[in-house]
Amino acid sequence: MTYKETLNWMFQQLPMYQQKGASALKDKLDNIIYFSEVLGRPEKKFKSIHVAGTNGKGSSSHMLASILQEAGYKVGLYTSPHLKDFRERIKINGEPIGKRCVKDFISKHKAFLEYNELSFFEMTVGMAFHYFAEEKVDIAVIEVGLGGRLDSTNIIIPEISLITNIGLDHTQILGDTLEKIALEKAGIIKRDVPVVISESKPETEGIFKLIAAQKSAKIVFAEELPNENYETDLKGSYQKKNMNGVVTVLKELKGFGIESMHIKNGLLNCIKNTGLLGRWQVLGEKPMTVCDTAHNTEGLRMILSQIDKYGAKQIHFVLGFVNDKDLKDVLALFPKNAKYYFTRPNIPRGLEAEKLKQAASEFGLKGKTYKSVKVGLKKALNNARLDDFVYIGGSTFVVSEVV
Structure with missing residues (x-):
């Protein structure tokens, strides 16, 4: 082979x-x-x-x-x-x-x-x-x-x-x-x-x-x-x-x-x-664009605290999760005044973007679905101003598609 x-x-x-x-x-x-x-x-x-x-x-x-x-x-x-x-x-x-x-x-x-x-x-x-x-x-x-x-x-x-x-x-x-x-x-x-x-x-x-x-x-x-x-x-x-x-x-x-x-x-x-990848990895600076493999409440709470310190006028979240993730505690952490780009990581366990959007709406998180992580990220970057913050994460497999 x-x-x-x-x-x-x-x-x-x-x-x-x-x-x-x-x-x-x-x-x-x-x-x-x-x-x-x-x-x-x-x-x-x-x-x-x-x-x-x-x-x-x-x-x-x-x-x-x-x-x-x-x-x-x-x-x-x-x-x-x-x-x-x-x-x-x-x-x-x-x-x-x-x-x-x-x-x-x-x-x-x-x-x-x-x-x-x-x-x-x-x-x-x-x-x-x-x-x-x-x-x-x-x-x-x-x-x-x-x-x-x-x-x-x-x-x-x-x-x-x-x-x-x-x-x-x-x-x-x-x-x-x-x-x-x-x-x-x-x-x-x-x-x-x-x-x-x-x-x-x-x-x-x-x-x-x-x-x-x-x-x-x-x-x-x-x-x-x-x-x-x-x-x-x-x-x-x-x-x-x-x-x-x-x-x-x-x-x-x-x-x-x-x-x-x-x-x-x-x-x-x-x-x-x-050669470590995917730990608060900066992909760009104008706008500040960061990905991280944090995928549970403990990890995401720390990530969101770190994002908050930047004081960006607008935050854009490109998110995707696996389908066996308990989303209730996770989604409750995210701010309602951010813009969301819901995607599906390209693996069998990937949660459908539409299902993620529906779950997120119960927590007041609004956004659109995209057919892939890269498409969602491209749209976020197109929408973001230079002083905004773009974050990509929710799953290791989301990050793997952008690093």
């Missing part, structure tokens, strides 16, 4: 959560454990940092990788989902895995993957761990895909774990309260492995302390510790909490020589070092 044929096989034959939703998920780790054994337990051949959370885990993972790179280490980075190219998920020092590596890995294990019906995410995790082991990385930053306890990445025994913001997202899978979701995220806490909590809440703090105590794991709450005021090229005031968690992790990480200069340079060069 060619590289393109390989990706088509991965995307279509075996379900992926981003496309199919909950039906793509497995409720146990048996398959990934079996696959890891076939691969020779590659996750045991490199050191790692495990990162979970509702919001901020992607940014935090990239910050950690960038800083470790600045310190001179060979750093693996596994994240999900990708925006433009599958290979964004698996990188070493900012360079994505080669197309031939992807193609050869799938070709070699295709029969096993088919026979055992591994999910898209399970095979991708196996590929990443195998690649990091083969390339002999000094350390890999591993971002949880969904949840934590039953996530395929949760077969690693990391040097340290990080749990970022906890919010209500994927409630049909992880639970409908912060406590239930925190319990799933806390599933990455391992015996005798320290864990850093970058942002805690009264509903979740006790759960993290309890699980850490049960596992004899040192627990550190980043908010309680004084940290230097660093700056980062990842825009958005909400990155402050992510930075606190990242800096705390590096202070607790043993066996690696991380100095203040590495932290400073790593945070300032995060995008350059890792």
